[in-house]
Amino acid sequence: MMVTSRVPGFYKLSPEKRLELVASAAQLNDEEKQVLTGEQRFPLRIADAMIENVVGIMPIPLGIATNFKINGIDRLIPMATEEPSVVAAASNAARMSYELGGFFTSLSGSIMRGQIQVVELPDPYGAMARLYENKQAILDRCNAKDPTLVSLGGGAVDVEVHVMEQAKRPMLVLHLLVDTRDAMGANAVNTMAEAVAPFIEELTAGRVVLRIISNLADRRLVRARAVFSREQLGGDKIVENILLAYELAECDPYRAATHNKGIMNGISAVVLATGNDTRAVEAGAHAYAAKSGRYRSLTRWERNREGNLVGTIELPMAVGIVGGATKSHPTARLALKLMNIQSAAELAGSIAAVGLAQNLAALRALADEGIQKGHMALHARNLAIMAGANEEQIELVVQQAIREGDVRYDRIRELTQEWQRRHADGKGNRAQG
Incomplete structure (x- = not known):
């Protein structure tokens, strides 16, 4: 990796030179550089495996x-x-x-929460007590579903039980606390929550509805x-x-x-x-x-x-x-x-x-x-592209708009059309000559 991230004038370099600098720092090979530039296309088969009904790719800068x-x-x-x-x-x-x-x-840890909602409870607080009494059995059943995570030092480590007193009907939620280590952990947590749900029903005499991770990761x-x-x-x-x-x-x-x-x-x-x-x-x-x-x-x-x-x-x-x-x-x-x-x-x-x-x-x-001066100067490039400026004209149009202090779309479109007319007239004059 490069010795310093301080690269004065990095923004002034061409995209190609920036890539070479970054590639050298990270020791990227030619194939990896082509992935970044898009020369090596993102395979449609991989996209199709990631989500449903794939028809193409949406590139983001x-x-x-x-x-x-x-x-x-x-x-x-x-x-x-x-x-x-x-x-x-x-x-x-x-x-x-x-x-x-x-x-x-600093990081507080890598603990994620899985929530198991239990309803139709005859005795919510009695159910809470029985769940705590059987905590180790609950954890053991969960960890049996992911021995690889356990071998890496992770896995289900604790439970919390909350009686939801604000709910209209008696219910409780068991929080399954899982150390997911270097993974985000959604798949591991959801698998464990689903696997232990029948045992939770047995212990509580209730019915499990939701079994899913919480994205309020307050232990992470x-x-x-x-x-x-x-x-x-x-x-x-x-x-x-x-x-x-x-x-x-x-x-x-x-x-x-x-x-x-x-x-x-x-x-x-x-x-x-x-x-x-x-x-x-x-x-x-x-x-x-x-x-x-x-x-x-x-x-x-x-x-x-x-x-x-x-x-x-x-x-x-x-x-x-x-x-x-x-x-x-x-x-x-x-x-x-x-x-x-x-x-x-x-x-x-x-x-x-x-x-x-x-x-x-x-x-x-x-x-x-104010936020607009710097933001709109950069946004002007997008507006120039929207207005139909080609690669050579974009910077000329943007600089003129900045000099005028007017980066509204209608003005940028006018400037783009002016540059395009000049270019067209120049070509016509050369042809006549």
């Missing part, structure tokens, strides 16, 4: 975020997203923390911390404005929703690039943001004694590096290789670091010039 130092290790971060400014914003924010140590992360929390340079942020006024913006997100769910959406711009892009379940991570994150009874920020922002900005983030992070698309999707496998990831804990920490950086970038833009 894959970018590389630079400047990330995470727990002392420099990492290149692959991000799959269609939204402009996300990769650039994460890279820029990471740069502001690099010289101050970068990001530091990832935390990340970083210090961002006051000078690089733009001074004390910007730091103060960032803190004020954060305070609004803490007390106002309307602001918190957009605040956390920005965090997920970064998180979901890395989750998708590595073949993990974006919907599971997003659901868990938003549920966790509302755990106090009010929807709040997933991040916390403070000012330290030196006047620098200290950011922290905490959220559930159910991701893995084995199983599912992380292994079956060739680009997802390469994304993990590019990051030099060896465990699910490393992946979770890296994803949280990106979420924190993405939030800082958005807050800084809002606290300074």
Whole structure:
């Protein structure tokens, strides 16, 4: 892996030169480079095995975020997203923390919850007691379904039983706590829950309905911390404005929703690039943001004694590096290789670091010039493509729109048509000459 993720001017390089730099750092072979560029097509047979009714492939741009130092290790971060400014914003924010140590992360564990719902109970609290009395028998039945996971140090490790007093009819839910190690764990947890359901019915004299994983992975929390340079942020006024913006997100769910959406711009892009379940991570994150009874920020922002900005983030992070698309999707496998990831804990920490950086970038833009200036300049490229600009014309049209300070679609379409008319006139004049 490369010595540093600090690559000044990376965004100025051509896609081909960026690929060569990244490929050299991660020691990719020619076949792997062709997978990233799309020269080696994603096989339709693999797509057909992943989901139903397949008719084709939907490509998503894959970018590389630079400047990330995470727990002392420099990492290149692959991000799959269609939204402009996300990769650039994460890279820029990471740069502001690099010289101050970068990001530091921790993971609470790799425990996932399986929920088994039991209804039609004559004695819910008596049933709860009987389940606890037979805890080891429940765990043994579960672990018999996945000896491989057990051999790796994982498996079902505990149970929790909750009588649902708010429900209209008597019911309880048994939480099966499973250490899924380096897997996200949905298949393992669901298999165990289904296998033990008849035994649960026998113990409770009730009827089992649901047997499924919970995506509120509150026993699999990832935390990340970083210090961002006051000078690089733009001074004390910007730091103060960032803190004020954060305070609004803490007390106002309307602001918190957009605040956390920005965090997920970064998180979901890395989750998708590595073949993990974006919907599971997003659901868990938003549920966790509302755990106090009010929807709040997933991040916390403070000012330290030196006047620098200290950011922290905490959220559930159910991701893995084995199983599912992380292994079956060739680009997802390469994304993990590019990051030099060896465990699910490393992946979770890296994803949280990106979420924190993405939030800082958005807050800084809002606290300074507003979100639109930088975002719309990047979005202008998409508008130029929509307007029909060819590869040679895109940059010319975008630069003209930026100079004018007008990146509305109608103006970009006018500029595109002007360049195309000039090109057509030039060809006509040459033909007549």
